[in-house]
Amino acid sequence: MSEGRNVKILITGGCGYIGSHTILRLLEAGHDITVIDNLTNSLPESLLRVEKLTGREVSFVEGDIADTSCLQKIFDQGNIEAVIHFAGFKAVGESVAQPLSYYRNNVSGTLNLLETMDAYGIRNLVFSSSATVYGTNPDMPLKEDLPLQATNPYGRTKQHVEQILTDLQAADARWRIALLRYFNPVGAHPSGLIGEDPQGPPNNLFPFVTQVAVGHRDRVHVFGNDYVTPDGTGVRDYIHVMDLAAGHAAALNFLAEHQGLHTWNLGTGRGYSVLEIIQAFEAASGTTIPYELVDRRPGDAPISLADPSRALYDLGWKASETLEDMCADAWRWQQNNPDGYRTKTSLPGEGPPC
C-alpha cells in the first residue's frame, strides 16, 4: 500500500451511517471498494445512492464478519490491501441489557476478522472506535493518551478491541493500525441523498431533533439541565460526518507511509450544549422544536470535547464544517427522506449472499 495509489479496500459495516459517507469519500479519491454488511441495522439502499452520487460501483456482499468462509471468499477474489472496520452494535442501553451479544458481535466478530486478515497477509486496518472509551473523564479537552475507562458494555467492547489491536501490533510489526476515536458524528452528505437512518427510536440527540422537526415525534427530551455547563445541559463535540469521512481517508494515507499503531481523536475541539443544538437546528430548518426538560440520562458525562491536535499534526486533518452546515445538511437529508432509506427512490440492490 503506498500513498496516492488506488487501493482496494474492504469496508465492514459499509451500509451504515459513517461507513456509507466514508465510502463516498474513498470512491471520490479513486479507491475500489468492497463492502461486507449483514444488514442488521442498515439497508443496502445507502450504497445504491453512493453509486448514484459518485458514478462508481461498489461491490457488495451480504454477510457477517463472524463467517470465516464469507471473508475467505472475499479475500480469495484478491487484491484487498486494507480494511476499514465499522461493523458492530452501537446502542449503549441495549448493550447494558444484552452484554453477551455485544461482546460476541463486536469483540468476537473482530477477532475473526483479524485472524482471517492475518491468514491472507492483509495487515492494514482502520478501526472505528469512539470517544466513549474515555468514559466520564473530566480532563477536558480529551487527549489520546488519557487512561481509558468506558462505563458501559458497548464502550468496553471498543476499549477491548483497541487493546487487542495494540497487543497484536506489538506482537507483529507488520500490522499497520489506526484507531479513530469519533466524537459525536452528525449531519449528512450535502446532496441530501445519504444520511443517518436509525432503525427504531433514535438514541442520540441529533437524529431525534431531526425527527421532531419533520413531525415524526412530538418533542425532544432534554436529559438534565443541572450540569455544570453554561446553560446546565450536556455539552458535546459534534463533528460533521463528511469531516469524519475525510479523517478515514487521511488515516489510510498515513498508514501507507508509516508503520505501527496510531490513535487519533476525530472531533472539532468545540462544544455545543443540547439547547444550542436545538436552537441551531430551528434556525437551519425554519421549524420550532418543542422540548421538555427531564432527568439526566444515567451514565452521561456533562461535557465531552476532543483535543484534535494530534490528528492535525500527524494527518494534516482538521474538521472544517460548521454547526450551521451540520444542521442544514441533516435537515436536507431528513426532509428529502422522511422515512430514511425506506423513502425509496429505487429498489434496494441485493448483494450476493455468502
Ligand code: UD1
Ligand atoms: C452516545 C453514547 C456513546 C456513543 C455515542 C454514539 C451514551 C451514554 N453515550 O454519546 O457511547 O459512542 O452516543 O454517537 O449513550 N440528549 C438529550 N436528549 C436525547 C438524546 C441525547 O438531551 O434525546 C443529550 C445527552 O444527554 C447528551 C447530548 O444530548 O448531553 C448528546 O447525546 P447523544 O447524541 O446520545 O451522544 P452521547 O451521549 O455523547
